Amino acid sequence: MADENMEVEIARLDERLKSIERMLVDVVAGQKEAIDGRRRGYEAQERTEREMIGINHRLTSVEKSVEAIRPTTVELERVRDRVVFAGSLGKVLWAIGKAVISAAAGAAAAYYAMTGRPPP
Structure with a gap:
């Protein structure tokens, strides 16, 4: 009977111990996952930092x-x-030129009407 109790106690x-061992394995696995997660986080942070440095250099170059x-x-x-002013001046000169040509044509027509001969 004592041997049975002892065997039961040993089994318990x-x-x-097996339960504690499984818990320790789970804790170790969780720590490994945490280490991997932190490593990935640091790598992502370093990539972001390198990208920001590159963007900063490019921005400096653009500036x-x-x-x-x-x-x-x-x-x-x-x-x-100057081109805008020249265009405006050209329009004014063109209008003046048209007016001068129209005035000359009118004067020639008036001379022809009054004398019956073409202008000299």
């Missing part, structure tokens, strides 16, 4: 390029203003 202890073409942009604006 053995089951408890330098914009500063480099600023004089060209200012000159282009001046040329555009």
